[in-house]
Amino acid sequence: MPRIGVFICHCGHNIASTVSVEEVVRFASTLPGVIVADHNLYSCSEEGLDSIRKSIEQNKLDRVVVAACTPRTHEPLFRSVCEQAGVNKYLFEFVNIREHCSWIHAKEPANATEKAKRLVAMGVSKAALLEPQTEGESSVTPTALVIGGGLAGLRATASLVAQGIDTHLVEKESRLGGLLNDISALAPYSEDASTLLKELVDEVKASNKAHIHLNTKLQGVTGFVGNFNVVLNEAGKEKEVRAGAIIVATGARDFIPTGEYGYGSVPGVITQLEFERVLKTGEKPGRVVFIQCVGSRQPGREYCSRICCNTSLKNALKVVEAGGTATIVHRDIMSSGTVWEELYRNASEKGVQFIRYMLSDPPRIHKKATGIAAEVYDEALGERIEVDADRVVLATPLVSRVDSAEVGKLLKVPRDKHGFFLEAHVKLRPVEFATDGVFICGSARWPSSAKETMSQALGAAAKAAIPIKRGKVVIEAITAWVDADKCAACGNCVVSCPYEAIEIVEQDGKRVAKVNETQCKGCGACVAACPNDAMQQRGFTTRQLGAMIDSLVKHALEESP
């Protein structure tokens, strides 16, 4: 008979304000096999963990169930506590009563409490059948792959090669540098953008560890952290490379207006990126009006693209310095922090005009005999004013690249609703994907300034370098195995395995299926394909999942009023 301990977390108010934790504890203590049921204000705190540890030792527990938040973030923590107390970490079962209960049933505490009880009962029934496991290890290909040769990709590559790691840098265009090639200067740095870019490109090119693939697209990716097989299409030719880790640095592109503010019809109305090219030529800018949030912060594209205000500030200063006049028509100036706020102040002091408009009353652009007029309702003055200009620069947001969808599909990594890549956790895992061994940096994740891009690229490079430097990755013990007595060697599992990890072999005079565990990734497709009960997945056996269903039936249907 197992000795199960159940620990219910209040998570401060997060669970306890909806679910009656005391009631769940009382209920849990009546479940078969449960020796002790307890609760903690925060199970994940040192105090909570300590009390779990002590309870395991005092009550000689051999199975642990924690009902708290999500296993996706907290399972490793509780597993390690089990290990510290001498219980194999695979004898731990997590029940999610926060994301899947208290938070989503905030207005019905009684029902949420009942559901929490059922979820705990299901977890306990599974826990009773858990078995100890040992983990395997696999080696890591000591090479990294960086997708995208813009600023983010270049810096990540530079870092990896400087740390002695062979790195493939894949760029779909014929030259490195991405969007930066079109940019005149990078505020707040004094050097010209092209000088800075050249420095970085030269550094990468000079390293014999960097393998640059221009005119190259990603064609196929298989494998897992430590051992990815990547098929590249290099100028029409297929090429296969292996990598231990992959960094996505595919960047973003600027939104091209669809006729807003006379773009395409009124001469002199151009985008910010087009204006950057003008500035690069050294042409006199004349009188310039910048319009912010063109195609962003409005229904349809709600987000703020973070960098456009600062770009306009920088370019407005350039205009003033070149003897022109500059007016920035904006909704809020997004110059967060020290550097950008200083730029804003400088622009103000050097004579750049600022006019605030409202989303409900956007500026209007008219063509005049000479030049253009921008008519703006000034929110502060409460008046409509007209500004004459030679050029109207539309500050459009960065939007996701069309082909990021394909990259996402090939790598099996998610994108958000705007098409930017979705990191593993928006707060604490900004440069990682949920998929092990694949990382993200730069504007492919979210519009970022050059400086931010550099930091993120270094961050992603660190994450990619870690498994390569360690030389091994641990394989979670969720692999499949065969109960040879039940196996009829029908071969369904062999055909269903996406990794060709199963074969039929002769064993003790009987033909049976056999799983190669280093190839098995623990998807369990073979389990469902098996017409018998022969194929099993560690931690998800048919008995364990069957017991969870039985438990739900028992507590929801048989014992409910």
Add this chain to the structure above:
Amino acid sequence: MPKKVVVIGGGIAGIQACLDIAEMGYEVHLVERTPSIGGRMAQLDKTFPTNDCSLCILSPKMIMCAGHENIKLHTYSEIQSVGGEFPRFKVRIREKARHIAINRCTGCGDCVTKCPVKVPNEFEEGLSTRKAIYLPFPQAVPRKVTIDAVHCRMITEKKCGVCKKVCQAGAIDYDQKDALVDIVAAAIVVTTGFDLFDASALRQYGLGACKDVVTSLQLERILSAAGPTGGHLVRPSDGKEPKKLAFVQCVGSRDAKMFQYCSSVCCMYATKESILVREHVPDVESTIFYMDMRATGKGFQEFVNRAEKQYGVRYMRSRPASVQPAHGESGVLVTYEMVGGITGQKTEEFDMLILCPALVPSRGSEELSGLLKIELDKDKFASTPSWKNPIDSTRRGVLVCGFAAEPMDIPDSVAQASGVASRIGELLQGVS
């Protein structure tokens, strides 16, 4: 022997930097001034824009940090001196006397219950008291108590000794002295974060003069289930539930006479707090007085839109000119200039006012920069002038990340902290 790295500051940036540097195989020494790691993030109730519970996501990292084989924690410790040069810095750490035998303390808290001395609780931003012997917060790492020598009666007056009597583990040591630890470090990482500017210096905002004016960090503690009010939204003057709140942005920041820079995170945390108060008290109304609504991160603008449409938060573009006590003890009167065509001043009464003060480099960072021989920028943050290496200070081998370098939010700090590990990998490649 693995090369050593010293990380100064145990907030989220320091913790993440430690974890990644340690995973790369270096030995990391984390020096934290207070008795526990966790930093400012540990004080927050929730985080924007997902309203993820702050400690819930931070706590696992704190514990991983404490349990990592390559990380050594020096809590309640400060940097005494720094000598040498890259890649052999000689760092002397002063481990301040906790007056506790750290190996014996079980963190049971018996001593805390019995201690007769009450002092304002820093972690709770002065909203409650703690004892002279204390655990800074329930989730503290390490879970060891500390005796505050300034307030302990036994240490100051040789009278009391209660804690020693009740401690069954025999962990109390009134005579403990500071200890010095010398480390030869290949690199140093500065992650000293921020403090709140003391907004009572700006008398027009009424902090100190009006009881119902609090700082945003105090509100975080009020909203926290583990905080001084058990998560009940009440105002300080009379303990009643406020129904009408106002937030003031840029208190001391973006201010020519005080701090010229923007603190980066206030627009978003005020939005978050205005949503959270509504979840605590469904009919509460919030007004945010702001200059520019800076919602530049992932999901931020959507968050602001949701606050406005779904939670009825009123965004008022105006900088209040004065805050006066309302009639009697409770409430505040806020006078501000109207914008948007209707000009003129207006005075409005609120039940409670929350100030979002400038976030300034943490206390002592100037002295630390002196010890480290690194330059500060004109806003007193550590200077990071390099284009290619934005986390390099002005001195080779000394790296800076997070708020210590520039105001930034948690994900930016975390990304930089991971970046530090790469930068150290680059700098130390081939260095013996």
Add this chain to the structure above:
Amino acid sequence: MTEFKPTILAFCCNWCSYAGADLAGVSRLQMPPNVHVVRVMCSASVKPEYVMKAISQGIDGVLVLGCHVGDCHYMTGNHRTAKRMPVVQKILKDIGLNEKRVRLDWVSAAEGEKFQKVIVDFVDEVAKLGPNPLKEVRF
């Protein structure tokens, strides 16, 4: 008469739909408390036997949620789910149960709102179907 509240079992894959459910939670998207999520590594590991067993025992509805086709963490796992579950639905129909009691859908890690929608819709649909008649059939 009280409104019928169906009991529903949901299998969610670890990589997409379970993460989507977490996101729904983090976003505080409210939904009826009838759905009990069982985490599996991939929707392909959900044995149709589990679904039929649950229905046979009186569970009112079973949801199987996976990654979108093409996004499966295990490349083609959900392809197999997509092939298997319709057969289960047909068997339900052939023995006289409503095939809508079993639903297969795709929810990505970014689709908290979709998760909420799927749950609300499915609970609503199963509630309309009424209690699983097998609940009363005790052989």
Add this chain to the structure above:
Amino acid sequence: MREEHGNVGPVMISKGEDPGDVRTDVPYQLITILSNLYPWMTDGKKIAVVTRKCDEKALAEFFKRGYFARDRVIQIGLACNREQIRQCRCSDPVPSVVDIGEPHGGLDTDALSEKLMAMSSEERLRFWEYQFRKCNKCFACTTNCPVCFCDECVLEERTFVPERGVPPGMSFHMIRAYHLSDKCIECGECERSCPAGIPLLTLRKLVARDFKEMYGFSPGDEKTVSPLLTTLEGESLDGDECDEC
């Protein structure tokens, strides 16, 4: 088949032996017997078996899984008579090579299937409920089934069929229906051997019809792989693309 003492049973005739008075008019699942015999045929010799069309399909399912070597099994094609076809409501009774008997065309419809599908689902459920109540869990249906390949049956597992007693729950019949969905060759042996008289063949036919409609697949062809084992190649599903992306 040979009649002895009034009973008709299968008979094995060795090379050179006089077959004597054999009968071919009694349906019998010879492939099930062959599957029991085959492991003992260690001498590498060949065996001939009288095969109706359904037997031929069953053999194909064996060959497909590598259970029998194709060149060791010789098929003697037997065309079923009208009465047999009627009993099996068989739609496909003519073997690829007819060695014995007159070929007769199959029947297009199964009256019970039609009747069931014309019912309301409540009535249909009541029908099956009545039928399945008679089940005494004797496992005759699985034991005599030529395409049940397992030695130990999953239906004996409490994990899947939780009811301990007799009759078993609905899951017994649903799971069996699922397992046969991509391999049942509609020989009717389950129905014939069922002592409770449950019209099991009709359930098979209902599921087979749906399966064919969905995937265009019928079991019994050595060349085609079950759709349950293949990927969606080229097919797209509703809700494939996230609308917002």
